[in-house]
Amino acid sequence: MRVLTASATLAAAIDARTPAHRDRAVDGLRALALLAVPTGHWLVGGFTLDAGGGLHNASPLATVGALAPASWILQMLGIFFLVGGYSSYLSYQRRAGSAREWTAGRLRRLGRPVLGVTAGWALLLPILYYGFGFPTVTLHTASTLVVQPLWFVGVYAVITALTPYCVGASRRLGFWAAAPLLGSVAVVDFLRYGPYADTVPPWLGLLNLLTGWMFAYQVGVSWADKRLSRRQAWLLLAGGAVLFATLLLAFRYPVSMVGVPGAVRTNSHPPSLLVLALAAAQSGAAVLLRDRLARLLSRPTLWAPVVIINLLAMTILCWHQSAMLAVALPASSVGEIAGLTAAPDTAGWVLARLAWMPLFAGLLVAIAKVARPLDAPWERTGVARRVAVGVLAAGFGYFALAA
Template sequence: MKTLRSMHRMAATIEARTPAHRDRAIDGVRALALLAVPTGHWLLGGFTRSADGAIHNASPLSAFGGLAPVSWILQMLGIFFLVGGYASVLSFRRHQGSTRAWLGGRIARLGRPVLGVTAVWAALLPLLHYGLGVPSDTLRTASTLVVQPLWFVGVYVVVTALTPYCVRAARRLGAWAAAPLLGSVAVVDLLRYGPYADAMPSWLSVLNILPGWLFAYQLGVSWGEGRVGRRHAWGLLLGGAALFAALLVWFGYPASMVGVPGEARTNSHPPSLLVLALAAAQSGAAILLRERFGRLLKRPALWAPVVVINLSAMTILCWHQTAMLAAAIPTASYAGELTGLVGAPDSVTWILARLAWMPVFAGLLVLIGRYARGFESPWTRTGTVRRAVAGVLAAGFAVFALGLA
């Protein structure tokens, strides 16, 4: 009862402090897209254990291809870029200073948590290996998983830097400003998967990274500029769904929206045309449901968690893999295999056990977040030397995680 009263008071306080003009629907959609990231990684990522006790990445999608539609729901990065573009254009419009100052502030907010998590892991690696005897292969696996979600931050910084140009395109072309980006990805996909694919260089897919993720961001900017209405939203929803179905049925795109170990093709790294089709359909649905979602979030009990999630956005993004690893590494090192955590993800029992592990991962993330959330705040008390040390540690961790050392 005491806990319920405390939660009720917190919800009432958040409600009282929320400005009347706050766009609750945008914050709510952002929170859903954000929670989809750890949910997807925790559900669709597993570990096998080798004879020396090291853990290696595995996925239930290798054994259960029928689970691929789950990834269609959980792959919501297109939505994240959509609301990011919408929020960025509003922020850019309100900003009184220079574009450089606006961009610098947004980059700093993104960069501090990334620097924090990579510096902490750089310090942990020697402790885990030399102090606790954790196998080096386990540390390679862990480092890869920690870095995996951080690519998003780098791409997001680049598309954010393009906001002034996106605004100009939106004002001139409206919703159609995103069409050339879709076309660009389609051309690259045709070259790398079409009749002459064998003659194409392996690096060609990299050309999809920027237009692939800028597509939804540009839609968000056009939306924020008032150039995307319900008619456009219906077009995005129906057109995106039709293109998605066509690519799966007639053009042989992989059904999974995330990478599956052993598969030759992947949709998300870098994004394929299937990712943009899904982003278009999701964006159309989000725009159409905006008003209904906003009314729903007028309820303090629903609005309070949305605020908490958004305030901890970068902490969730940067540390959710660490939460899963905090359970898996000790188990593999000292207890061996444990269904749903460490062991081949190739049975229904594993799926049910993994669902039971989800609250444990969430609890560990909340615990870690109590300390890690400080990285999101301005480092006013952090001197130049400490920042330099953190930068060196982060760079060293990145080199190790990317397999360069």
């Protein structure tokens, strides 16, 4: 009873401190998209053990095909970029300094947590190797998982730097500013998978990396710019849904929204047209449900978790794989454990992994309490310490990517 009373009191206090102009619906969408990232990674991030006890990455998507449609729900990066564009537009319009100063401030906010997690793991690796005797292959596997979500931060940072151009495009073209991005991805996909696929260079798909993820961001900018009407939101929802179904059924796009080991084609790295179709449908639904979601989040007990999740956004993104590894690494020393180190090749493994996920979540909360200060501004951090952090981060990145 005391816990419930304390929680209600905290929720009421958070609600009371929330400015009246705060867009609760947008914050709620961001929190939902954030939670989908660890949920998805924890669900498909399986392992196997080799004869020497080394830990290797594996995915249940390679053997449990029925799990693939779950990625349609858990792939919410489109929503994340949508609210990112929305929030960046408002922040850009309220900026006190120049566009360059605004961009630099945003990039610093994105870069600090990345440097924190990579430098932290650079210090941890020697302890795990020399102090606990984990094999090199296990540490390579862990490092790969740690850097796996960080590609998103890099792409998001580049797109954030292009915010002034997105604002200009919205003012000139309104809602239709995102159409050229969709068309560009469609052309690249046609070249990659159409009748001329054998004649195009393998790097061509990388052209979709920026334009593909920028699509929803541009829609978000136009939404904040009041250039996206409800009628156009319905067009996004219906058009995205029809395009999604057409690509799956008529053009045989892969069912999974994330990469499947051994598959020739992937939808996510870089994003295919199917990812944009899903992002369009999700964006349209988000705009249409905005008012209803805002009313729902007017309740303090629902609003308080949203505030906390948003405050810990970069911490969650950067450290959620570490929470899973905090369980998987010790388990690898024991042997094959269902849902952890046993091969993810049955539906039973999926059920076992679901049972482990509350522990991952609890550990992420504990890690966040320690890692949160790493996201704070570094004004009081000396030059030597900043250089040391940069060197450690670079060394860890090299180790992880050379795995």
